[in-house]
Amino acid sequence: MEMTAQPPHTSEDGDLLADxxxxxxxxxxxxxxxxxxxxxxxxxxxxxxxxxxxxxxIVAADPDIAQSSAYRNLDVLVRCGVxxxxxxxxxxxxxxxxxxxxxxxxxxxxxxxxxIEDIHFDSEIEHLVDKSLSEIAARTGFTPTHHSLDxxxxxxxx
Amino acid sequence: MEMTAQPPHTSEDGDLLADxxxxxxxxxxxxxxxxxxxxxxxxxxxxxxxxxxxxxxIVAADPDIAQSSAYRNLDVLVRCGVxxxxxxxxxxxxxxxxxxxxxxxxxxxxxxxxxIEDIHFDSEIEHLVDKSLSEIAARTGFTPTHHSLDxxxxxxxx
DNA sequence: ATTGACATTGATAATCGTTCTCATTCTTTC
DNA sequence: GAAAGAATGAGAACGATTATCAATGTCAAT
Numbered sequence: 001m002e003m004t005a006q007p008p009h010t011s012e013d014g015d016l017l018a019d020x021x022x023x024x025x026x027x028x029x030x031x032x033x034x035x036x037x038x039x040x041x042x043x044x045x046x047x048x049x050x051x052x053x054x055x056x057x058i059v060a061a062d063p064d065i066a067q068s069s070a071y072r073n074l075d076v077l078v079r080c081g082v083x084x085x086x087x088x089x090x091x092x093x094x095x096x097x098x099x100x101x102x103x104x105x106x107x108x109x110x111x112x113x114x115x116i117e118d119i120h121f122d123s124e125i126e127h128l129v130d131k132s133l134s135e136i137a138a139r140t141g142f143t144p145t146h147h148s149l150d151x152x153x154x155x156x157x158x
Numbered sequence: 159m160e161m162t163a164q165p166p167h168t169s170e171d172g173d174l175l176a177d178x179x180x181x182x183x184x185x186x187x188x189x190x191x192x193x194x195x196x197x198x199x200x201x202x203x204x205x206x207x208x209x210x211x212x213x214x215x216i217v218a219a220d221p222d223i224a225q226s227s228a229y230r231n232l233d234v235l236v237r238c239g240v241x242x243x244x245x246x247x248x249x250x251x252x253x254x255x256x257x258x259x260x261x262x263x264x265x266x267x268x269x270x271x272x273x274i275e276d277i278h279f280d281s282e283i284e285h286l287v288d289k290s291l292s293e294i295a296a297r298t299g300f301t302p303t304h305h306s307l308d309x310x311x312x313x314x315x316x
Numbered sequence: 317a318t319t320g321a322c323a324t325t326g327a328t329a330a331t332c333g334t335t336c337t338c339a340t341t342c343t344t345t346c
Numbered sequence: 347g348a349a350a351g352a353a354t355g356a357g358a359a360c361g362a363t364t365a366t367c368a369a370t371g372t373c374a375a376t
Contacts, residue, residue, distance in 0.1 A: 034372080036324065055362085066326050071363065073324090087245040091362070108300055117298075125290050132283050133309050140275075141314035142266050149307045151291050156299035192343080194353065213333085224355050229334065231353090249333070 020047055020101060024082050031080050039073050041065055046083065046097050052107070052116040054092035090114035099146065107150040112158035119151070178205055178259060182240050189238050197231050199223055204241065204255050210265070210274040212250035246308075248272035257304065265308040270316035277309070 024043055025035040045061045046053060055074075059065055074095055077083035082101065086094040088109050094116050096102065104126070108117040129149070137144045182201055183193040203219045204211060213232075217223055232253055235241035240259065244252040246267050252274050254260065262284070266275040287307070295302045 032323095034323070036371090038325075068326055068328085068364085069324080072326095072365095075364090085247070087247055089243070089245055093362085108294075108298065110300075111303065119294050119298075122290055125286050128283050128286065129307070132280055136266075136277050137309065137311065140266065140277075142268075142309070142311055144309050144311035145269065146311075147307065147309045149287070149305065151295065151300070151302050151305045153295065153300055153302035153304075190352095192352070194342090196354075226335085226355055226357085227353080230336095230355095233335090251333085 017044065017047060020097075023101065024077075027080055027082055028076075033076055033080065038065065038069050039077065042070065042073055042077065043082070043097070046095065051118055052086055052094035052096040054090075054094055056092065058095070086116065088114060088116055106148070108155070109150050109152050110155035110158055111152050112154050115155055117155070121149070175202065175205060178255075181259065182235075185238055185240055186234075191234055191238065194231075196223065196227050197235065200228065200231055200235065201240070201255070204253065209276055210244055210252035210254040212248075212252055214250065216253070244274065246272065246274055264306070266313070267308050267310050268313035268316055269310050270312050273313055275313070279307070 020043065021035070021040060024039075028035045028039070041062055042058065042065065045058055045065070049057070049061065053061070055067065055070060058070055059067060074083060074085070078085050078095075081098055083095050084098045086096070086107070088094055088107075089111070091114075096118075099105070102118075103120075105118045105120050108119050110116075129147070133144060133147055136142070178201065179193070179198060182197075186193045186197070199220055200216070200223065203216055203223070207215070207219065211219070213225070213228060216228060217225060232241060232243070236243050236253075239256055241253050242256045244254070244265070246252055246265075247269070249272075254276075257263070260276075261278075263276045263278050266277050268274075287305070291302060291305055294300075
């Protein structure tokens with residue numbers, strides 16, 4: 001029995017988080033990995049932030065998370081398709097919950113301060129882009145898994 | 159005075175490369191940098207390859223290029239807007255001539271072997287994407303410089 | 317419960333792409 | 347031609363990430 005200490009939720013965030021944990025748990029189990037406390041902490045931090053975080057961000061948000069375990073577990077989560085790793089040009093890589101859990105979206109990347117913010121697109125355009133990409137993929141023998149569309153520039157603060 | 163010199167003549171690469179060097183030379187001069195031999199070698203290698211290269215690729219293509227100088231000069235070229243640095247998730251960063259010199263395009267990124275290939279998009283869709291991005295940027299106070307649209311997956315070989 | 321097999325943890329060491337240092341060499345300018 | 351300042355390149359240093367390994371936790375079967 002896991003002792004995940006379910007928080008006394010009032011039916012809003014609690015349930016969503018519980019669902020999330022359940023989805024991820026079965027996804028990990030499916031690849032013979034355990035959904036341990038450390039991994040749940042990692043997911044909880046990422047879910048709460050709701051935007052891409054660097055490793056220092058993650059450790060700062062929950063100091064109980066050990067650096068080496070964080071890297072290792074993030075890697076496990078990435079390989080299981082639960083977390084997405086983004087290299088944006090800054091010193092640190094960014095991590096966020098993967099699209100099956102967070103929905104399809106894109107990024108606003110600040111080339112001054114390195115911050116990343118999620119943005120959502122009109123589904124019509126999204127569809128057109130998908131179609132074009134599929135054509136190109138078919139023509140070149142490429143097997144696509146996903147696409148990334150990022151806008152680079154200076155954020156409001158910079 | 160920009161000298162964008164559309165060459166209507168039938169000669170092949172020689173003239174194009176000369177034009178390229180001229181453009182880049184003035185661009186560097188504009189920021190008080192010299193367009194030295196090392197830098198011209200770097201540009202020649204990138205132009206000849208016509209696709210993103212890692213640093214080992216570059217040095218292998220022209221062993222006269224010293225590693226430390228390559229990194230330093232690549233950095234100068236990136237800061238002058240002549241070269242684009244791409245971090246694609248693999249160990250090495252990729253470098254290619256920037257869009258003003260190469261034309262707007264996107265990438266096919268293989269998540270197995272890490273290779274990157276250039277692809278070109280239908281201009282109609284490109285326009286739609288641009289419009290959407292502008293709207294989002296305006297809404298969030300973001301000042302865009304460029305966007306990147308990459309397709310991730312497995313290449314024909316992998 | 318107890319054992320054995322094996323996954324996980326976390327402090328630390330090692331890795332390795334990239335950046336920095338600095339003495340030397342090239343360019344430009346007066 | 348001499349002085350000022352860029353640029354070069356070999357090597358040292360840096361630092362984000364990964365690997366190591368002894369200790370601990372967990373599951374399955376007895």
